[in-house]
Amino acid sequence: MLEGLVSQESLSLNSMDMSVLERLKWVQQQQQQLQQVVYQSSNNSHELLQILQFHGSNNDDLLQSSFSPFQMLGSGFGPNYNIGFGPPHEAISRTSSCHMEPVDTIEVLLKTGEENRAIALKNKRNPEVKTRGEEKTEKKIKVEAETESSMKGKSNMRNTEASSDTSKETSKKASEIQKLDYIHVRARRGQATDRHSLAERARREKISKKMKYLQDIVPGCNKVTGKAGMLDEIINYVQCLQRQVEFLSMKLAVLNPELELAVEDVSVKQFQAYFTNVVASKQSIMVDVPLFPLDQQGSLDLSAINPNQTTSIEAPSASWETQSQSLYNTSSLGFQY
Amino acid sequence: MASADKLINTDVPEKDVFALHFLRSLSNLRTQNPLNSPDKSIDRVRKIKKAAYVSMARAAGGNSRLWSRALLRRAAKDDNKSVRFSRRKRKISSKRRRSNQRAPVVEEAAERLRNLVPGGGGMETSKLMEETAHYIKCLSMQVKVMQCLVDGLSQK
Numbered sequence: 283m284l285e286g287l288v289s290q291e292s293l294s295l296n297s298m299d300m301s302v303l304e305r306l307k308w309v310q311q312q313q314q315q316l317q318q319v320v321y322q323s324s325n326n327s328h329e330l331l332q333i334l335q336f337h338g339s340n341n342d343d344l345l346q347s348s349f350s351p352f353q354m355l356g357s358g359f360g361p362n363y364n365i366g367f368g369p370p371h372e373a374i375s376r377t378s379s380c381h382m383e384p385v386d387t388i389e390v391l392l393k394t395g396e397e398n399r400a401i402a403l404k405n406k407r408n409p410e411v412k413t414r415g416e417e418k419t420e421k422k423i424k425v426e427a428e429t430e431s432s433m434k435g436k437s438n439m440r441n442t443e444a445s446s447d448t449s450k451e452t453s454k455k456a457s458e459i460q461k462l463d464y465i466h467v468r469a470r471r472g473q474a475t476d477r478h479s480l481a482e483r484a485r486r487e488k489i490s491k492k493m494k495y496l497q498d499i500v501p502g503c504n505k506v507t508g509k510a511g512m513l514d515e516i517i518n519y520v521q522c523l524q525r526q527v528e529f530l531s532m533k534l535a536v537l538n539p540e541l542e543l544a545v546e547d548v549s550v551k552q553f554q555a556y557f558t559n560v561v562a563s564k565q566s567i568m569v570d571v572p573l574f575p576l577d578q579q580g581s582l583d584l585s586a587i588n589p590n591q592t593t594s595i596e597a598p599s600a601s602w603e604t605q606s607q608s609l610y611n612t613s614s615l616g617f618q619y
Numbered sequence: 620m621a622s623a624d625k626l627i628n629t630d631v632p633e634k635d636v637f638a639l640h641f642l643r644s645l646s647n648l649r650t651q652n653p654l655n656s657p658d659k660s661i662d663r664v665r666k667i668k669k670a671a672y673v674s675m676a677r678a679a680g681g682n683s684r685l686w687s688r689a690l691l692r693r694a695a696k697d698d699n700k701s702v703r704f705s706r707r708k709r710k711i712s713s714k715r716r717r718s719n720q721r722a723p724v725v726e727e728a729a730e731r732l733r734n735l736v737p738g739g740g741g742m743e744t745s746k747l748m749e750e751t752a753h754y755i756k757c758l759s760m761q762v763k764v765m766q767c768l769v770d771g772l773s774q775k
Binding site: 493519 | 762765768
């Protein structure tokens with residue numbers, strides 16, 4: 283029985299998540315069934331038999347009644363769902379079948395923090411139960427597929443599948459939130475819930491989050507909208523910065539030889555004093571610092587260089603960062619930031 | 620988003636850290652030069668530029684960042700002339716093969732970014748974004764430091 287359904291599985295899986303009918307059914311079933319599943323972990327076959335029995339009686343009513351609200355929906359969101367789902371509740375509750383999003387996709391969704399725009403129904407689901415319930419639910423999917431394929435709802439499901447595939451980008455979204463204690467699972471209506479596309483979506487969310495962060499850093503990104511424009515801006519900015527570095531290094535190269543002699547009188551003593559003695563690089567840093575006090579106005583105070591000060595700078599400390607800090611604090615070299 | 624984002628940590632050290640590193644490398648250059656005294660300005664420029672990048676990479680955290688690591692390796696490679704072209708595209712290509720739905724627009728831009736940011740060849744796009752953010756911050760710091768230096772020297 284089950285083997286023959288394997289071929290149906292893909293169809294059912296694709297169609298299930300799309301149609302309101304199946305989603306509702308599934309959502310209803312979860313509450314009732316998963317608890318059964320947990321506690322009856324040993325009796326797969328029994329449950330399946332039950333499912334089959336229920337199916338035979340109620341499917342007609344179920345499908346017909348559920349499809350009318352489905353057509354009503356159009357591009358509607360929450361309220362439509364609720365209205366439309368009123369009547370079939372009883373019918374659905376009768377059936378013990380459950381349509382499934384495959385459980386592993388839900389695991390994927392767990393990592394994402396997707397936001398839903400329309401909320402259909404919320405259910406809670408135990409993470410530990412999932413692994414056990416996974417096989418059950420998959421088998422139920424297959425069972426469901428077999429029975430439903432025999433119904434006239436089959437063509438409708440196919441239609442919904444086709445339309446939903448194209449409607450991935452439509453605004454028709456409903457989300458189901460399957461959570462138990464700490465797991466948040468959200469799937470958007472009209473989007474595929476197979477594992478790959480969910481992972482894709484999670485990844486894209488991550489990337490867009492990081493791009494927002496980049497947008498704050500790069501000046502002028504706010505005006506451009508859309509990923510492409512922003513990325514172009516960012517690339518442009520990086521290129522600009524690199525060009526600036528190159529340009530400034532050219533400038534330095536020009537300035538340096540000119541001043542080499544001038545600076546050397548002042549600094550040679552320090553350099554020689556330190557470079558001969560220097561074992562640790564920490565001390566050489568202190569040599570450099572008095573040479574070029576930097577401030578935001580950019581005015582170098584070379585006159586502030588006092589060769590005598592070098593002796594006072596030789597203070598050992600743990601890291602050279604703290605050294606520099608202490609240096610700044612104690613010396614009066616006119617550092618300003 | 621605040622810069623203190625828990626997901627992404629792109630804290631960059633203060634300006635003085637960059638300044639210290641850069642000046643140190645410059646002084647090293649200066650000590651080397653009297654011996655060799657390269658006449659061509661292009662070599663000097665290149666040396667200074669390389670010193671700038673290397674010092675930036677060190678100031679930004681040495682090996683703690685992918686781009687700084689790649690930068691330092693590249694610099695060391697140039698010195699030693701031992702070519703190890705390790706642009707790990709294998710990882711990316713295997714992932715790309717799986718699905719083509721990966722927002723081709725983003726991926727094109729990511730390619731260009733990878734060419735710019737050192738070490739970008741082996742990174743996934745999301746990781747690339749983080750590295751780019753940090754890289755941009757460090758670059759801007761370095762530019763500020765160098766600007767101060769140039770201004771100071773030119774004023775004198």
